[in-house]
Each structure stands twice: as C-alpha cells, then as structure tokens.
Amino acid sequence: MNNLLLLPLAVAIASAATTYLVSSAKLNRIAPTLTSAVIFLSGITLIHSHYPYEVALGGVLRVDPLSAWMLTTVGAVGLTAIGAGLDSNVSREYSGLLNGFIFAMSLAVEADNIGVMWFAIEATTVATAFLVSKSGTRKSAEAAWKYVVIASSGIAIALLGVVIIFGASGGKTLSWILLIHDHQLNQGLLRLGIALTVLGFSTKVGLFPMHSWLPDAHSQSPSPVSALMSGVLLSVALYAILRMRLLSEVGMASAEIKGILIAMGLASVALASLMMVRQRDIKRLLAYSSMEHMGVMALGVAIGKGATAAVLIYILAHGLIKSSLFILVGxxxxxxxxxxxxxxxxxxxxxxxxxxxxxxAMIGLLGLPPFAIFFAEIQISVAGFTSGLGAYIATAFIFALVAFSSIIRLIANLAFDGAINGVNKTPIVENHPFTEVLVVQRSTNSGPEAIESSPALLLPAAKSTTSHSPHLSNFLIVLSLVGATVFPLFSQASLNAIQFTISTITGGRS
Structure with missing residues (x-):
C-alpha cells in the first residue's frame, strides 16, 4: 500500500518529463489525463484501505481517510478538467505545467509535514501563474501578476504561521501526527501560529478579504485551468485549513479559529452574492460562484463536529460540477x-x-436535488443550528438566495437564447470570413415590430479549439455530473472512516 502514496507523484513527474523529451501532440494531451486517472484510482484504493493510515518516505507522506478523499477529488476533477477540456493542439510546456500543477496538489494532501504542505501549495502558485497567462493577452498577464502578488503575500503569512508552530513544538517537529499527540506544546505560540496559517491559506481559498485575484485569474485562464483552479485548487487550500482546525481542537485554540472562519466565510458569501447580481461575464460569474460556495464550506469547517463529512461531500460535488461548467462554458x-x-x-x-x-450542471451548482451539494448544505445547516450558530447560517443562506436568483436570471438568457428578455434573434451570416451580423427582432408594446441591426453585435469569429473528441468530452462530463449526484451519497463507509479518524485525532471534540 505504501507504493500507492508514491505512485501519483511518480507518475506526474514521469509524465512531465516524458512530454519534454518526446515531441508528440498526442502524448502532450494524454499525459496529464493519465496522471489524473492514476491519482483518482490511488485515492479510491487508499480510501478503502483497512489501515488507519499509510506512510511513505519515513513519515514525510502520510495518508489517512481524510487525505485519501482529497486525493480522490484531485484525480476526479483532473479527469474532467483535462480529459474533457484539452484540445487537439497541446504544447509540451502546457502539458508539463498541468502535470506540475496536479503533482503539487497531490503532494499537498499527502504531506504529513506542515512545511512540506506549505511548499506544495506555494508550488501550485508557480505552476498556475504561467497557466493563467497562457493566452498572452494583456488582461491575462495582469491577472497572472495579480494572482502571484496576492497569493504569495498570503502564503508568506502562512509561512510565518508555520514557523511559529514549529517554535511552539520547541523546534522538534512539523508533523501533523506528532503535533497532535504532543502535550507539551506552547499554547500561546500555537494559537498565534494556527491563526496566521489559516489567514494565509485563506488567500488560496479565495476568502474575503484576500479574494480579489480569484475572478480575474479564473476568467482569463484557459478553461481546463479555470476548471482545475475552481474545482480543486481552492479545496486543497481549504483542506489545509481543515487540518489546522483539527490541530486547534487539540491545542485549545478552536474558539479563535472558529471566529476567523465564520467572519471570512460569511463575508465571502455576502460579497460574492452581491457581485453576481450585475455580473455580465460568464467566467467571472462562475468564479464568484466558487467564492460563494467556498464561503459556505468555510462555515462548515468552523462548525466542526457534525459538518465535516458534509464539507467533504460538498468539496467533491462542487469540484465535479464546477469543472464541468468551466469546460462547457469554455x-x-x-x-x-x-x-x-x-x-x-x-x-x-x-x-x-x-x-x-x-x-x-447549473441545477447542481444551485444546490438543488438530486445533486449532493443540496444534501451537504442541509447537513451543514442542521449542524450549525445544533451548535448554536444558526444566526450565521441563516444569514449566509439569505445571501446564497441572492446568488441563486442571479444565476437563474443570467443563465436563463443562455439556455433560452435571450428569450427571457423578450429578445428574439435571427442570425444572418454575411459573405465575410471573419464576421457575423446578428439581426435582433424586438417586440414593443407601442407599435409594430421593428428590426434593428446593431454594430455592437458584430462578433469576431474565434478560432475553434474544440476538444480532441467531442463525444469523449461529453461522456466525461456526464460521468462527472453523475458522480456529483451519486458518488458522495454512496460513500458512507468512506465518510465514516474519515469521521472516525477526525474523532480519534481530536478526542471526539470535532
């Protein structure tokens, strides 16, 4: 079983190296997809391992049911984002960066050492900065620089927290398992270290007030990159915060961390919902939606006991749905x-x-049944009211209703070709290779129908970057949406193992 911890990392490195050594467009497309498949299968196998955890590299890597669930999520979202999203012309640099991105996320969830986990999350910043700016436009370059500056600032705060936690242990260890069982930790330093680490990693989650990179980076990235960032990168950073939340229970710092997460989570839901009201860019709309969902998940992490399993269901379902949407919209x-x-x-x-x-996919993103997000939100709500945080949960879901109505209104225009606004269109293709004139027919109450042709609707023809196989792409997206419906709900044994692991770690407090 120990080899399963090394297999995802080894395959990612081998795939990246192979794409650089062998010049093949087909290989460049297949390599990161294969890496995602290996990670997914490894995670599934580790989830159902009969051991409490698996260890490799002398304890540097340690996978318990919680991290195995996250490893499965990385692989599943990777399969959707890359397998369904990559087109037939993939450069080896692009393929190599995707492999590096997946490698870093896998290392982050497998690491037992907080320092190694910090390094892995910082490595995702390096890989995604180049991926965000892949289009080479001025906007993409600005988005990449904004992402690097803000994310690096947050990660620097997290590094300070990691150093302080190391000091709290007396300079002995940064191992999760050893810190949890160390009863001689300096409680004052531990509280400060955990608080700073949570604040730092919240930047990568996209929580308020370090969220401003998120809509720009997601809207300017290629669709597979947006799908990976929104579908799983944010969740990997949230996983790091969840680990710190569990450590805070042991270190008697839970009240401070709970307060930080409630404040940032609630503010994120509120701001994202309000920003979605007037949003007219479809990719930015999806980005703000991610921010809103991560805010709800942060509230679930703050609640702790009774909500953790729901947060994990939420992470997987949201990742599969959001990655599918970014590919479809792309x-x-x-x-x-x-x-x-x-x-x-x-x-x-x-x-x-x-x-x-x-x-x-939008029905699933809106948190409607039969998708797993619906059941996860219900469970988080029940746990919140049970734990005395009902006012915060109610406020969050009031803002979530604003986001709900915004998405319904805006997406209805796409689904019904603008008919929701009383606009019908008849496309007329002129004898021109690069443009298409759209004739808009508007109905008025005060006179006969008038036909207008607007230069503003003169759209440039874009180069087609369709998937290498539309049928395979659609098949993977269908599998992803089915998985977001049934897989989390039929994984009770896995969730029970995760809950048992968490209860063991925290002595039943979370």
Whole structure:
C-alpha cells in the first residue's frame, strides 16, 4: 500500500518529463489525463484501505481517510478538467505545467509535514501563474501578476504561521501526527501560529478579504485551468485549513479559529452574492460562484463536529460540477470569441448537448436535488443550528438566495437564447470570413415590430479549439455530473472512516 502514496507523484513527474523529451501532440494531451486517472484510482484504493493510515518516505507522506478523499477529488476533477477540456493542439510546456500543477496538489494532501504542505501549495502558485497567462493577452498577464502578488503575500503569512508552530513544538517537529499527540506544546505560540496559517491559506481559498485575484485569474485562464483552479485548487487550500482546525481542537485554540472562519466565510458569501447580481461575464460569474460556495464550506469547517463529512461531500460535488461548467462554458467562449453573457446569448451558441449539459450542471451548482451539494448544505445547516450558530447560517443562506436568483436570471438568457428578455434573434451570416451580423427582432408594446441591426453585435469569429473528441468530452462530463449526484451519497463507509479518524485525532471534540 505504501507504493500507492508514491505512485501519483511518480507518475506526474514521469509524465512531465516524458512530454519534454518526446515531441508528440498526442502524448502532450494524454499525459496529464493519465496522471489524473492514476491519482483518482490511488485515492479510491487508499480510501478503502483497512489501515488507519499509510506512510511513505519515513513519515514525510502520510495518508489517512481524510487525505485519501482529497486525493480522490484531485484525480476526479483532473479527469474532467483535462480529459474533457484539452484540445487537439497541446504544447509540451502546457502539458508539463498541468502535470506540475496536479503533482503539487497531490503532494499537498499527502504531506504529513506542515512545511512540506506549505511548499506544495506555494508550488501550485508557480505552476498556475504561467497557466493563467497562457493566452498572452494583456488582461491575462495582469491577472497572472495579480494572482502571484496576492497569493504569495498570503502564503508568506502562512509561512510565518508555520514557523511559529514549529517554535511552539520547541523546534522538534512539523508533523501533523506528532503535533497532535504532543502535550507539551506552547499554547500561546500555537494559537498565534494556527491563526496566521489559516489567514494565509485563506488567500488560496479565495476568502474575503484576500479574494480579489480569484475572478480575474479564473476568467482569463484557459478553461481546463479555470476548471482545475475552481474545482480543486481552492479545496486543497481549504483542506489545509481543515487540518489546522483539527490541530486547534487539540491545542485549545478552536474558539479563535472558529471566529476567523465564520467572519471570512460569511463575508465571502455576502460579497460574492452581491457581485453576481450585475455580473455580465460568464467566467467571472462562475468564479464568484466558487467564492460563494467556498464561503459556505468555510462555515462548515468552523462548525466542526457534525459538518465535516458534509464539507467533504460538498468539496467533491462542487469540484465535479464546477469543472464541468468551466469546460462547457469554455466551448462557447472559444466559439464566439466573447465571454459577455448578452452577446453569447444573442449568438445562439449554446445549443445541442452543450446547452442541456450546462442546464443540468447549473441545477447542481444551485444546490438543488438530486445533486449532493443540496444534501451537504442541509447537513451543514442542521449542524450549525445544533451548535448554536444558526444566526450565521441563516444569514449566509439569505445571501446564497441572492446568488441563486442571479444565476437563474443570467443563465436563463443562455439556455433560452435571450428569450427571457423578450429578445428574439435571427442570425444572418454575411459573405465575410471573419464576421457575423446578428439581426435582433424586438417586440414593443407601442407599435409594430421593428428590426434593428446593431454594430455592437458584430462578433469576431474565434478560432475553434474544440476538444480532441467531442463525444469523449461529453461522456466525461456526464460521468462527472453523475458522480456529483451519486458518488458522495454512496460513500458512507468512506465518510465514516474519515469521521472516525477526525474523532480519534481530536478526542471526539470535532
């Protein structure tokens, strides 16, 4: 079993090296997909291991049911984002960076040492900075620099917290398992260290007030990168915060950490919901949606006992749904050359399988049954009211309703080709290789129908960057959406093992 801890990391390194040594577009496309599949299968196997945890490299790597669940999430979202999202022309640099990104996230969830975990999360910043700016536009370069500056500032705060935690142990260890069983920790230093680490990692989660990089980076990245960042990178950082939350229970710092997470989580839900009201960029809309969902998950982490299993279900379901949506939306953005919701709606580009899969994925993102997000939110709500945090939960879900209505209104324009606003369009393709004129027919109450042709609706034709196999892409997205419905709900044995692990770590306090 120990080899399973090393296998995902070894395959990621081998895939990256192979793509650089062998010049093959087909290999560049397959390599990161294969890495994701290996990570997924390794995580599934480790979840159902009969041992409390697996160890490798002398204890540097340690996987218990909690980290195995996260490893499975990294692989599952990677399969959707990369397998369904990569087109037929993938450079070896792009493929290598994707492998490096997946490697860093896998290392972060497998690391027993807090310092190694910090290094891995910082490594994701390096890899994704280049991926965000892949398009080479000025906006993508600005988004990448903004991401690097803000994320690095947060990670620097986390590093300070890690150093202080090391000092709290008397300079002996940064191992999770050893810190948890060390009864001679300096409690004052431990509280300060955990608080700073949580604040630092919250930057990577995209929580308020260190959230401003998120909508820019997600909207300017290629769709597979946006899918990975939104679907799993944010959750890996939240996993680090969850580990610190468990350590705070042992170190009697839970009240401070709970307060920090409640404040940031509630503020994130509120701000993201309000920003979505007038949002007209489809990718930024999805980015703010991620921020809102991560805020709810942060509240679940703050609640602790009774909500942890729900947060893990939430992480997996949200990752699968959001990665699918970024791939689906990316198809249309690539086709139309714009991410403006109105222009996309009037272009009629949402059609066929893409249209219906998008509607289904949005139902899941809105937290409606039968998707697992619905059941996770119910469980978090019940746990919150039971633990005396009902006022915070109620406030969060009031703002979530604002986000709900915003998404319904904006996505309806895409799903029904603008008909929700009383606009019908008849596309007329002129004899021109690069443009398409859209004739808009508007109905008025005061006179006969008038036909207007607006230069503002003159959309440039974009280069087609369709997936290497539309049928395979759609198949993977369907599997992802089915998984977001049934897999978390039929994983009770895994969740029981995770809950047992957490109860053992915290002595039943969380």
């Amino acid at each position: 198809r249309v953005v690539n086709k139309t050359g714009t991410s403006d919701i109105t222009e996309i709606s009037l272009s009629g580009s949402f059609a066929g399988v893409t249209k219906y899969l998008t509607i289904i």
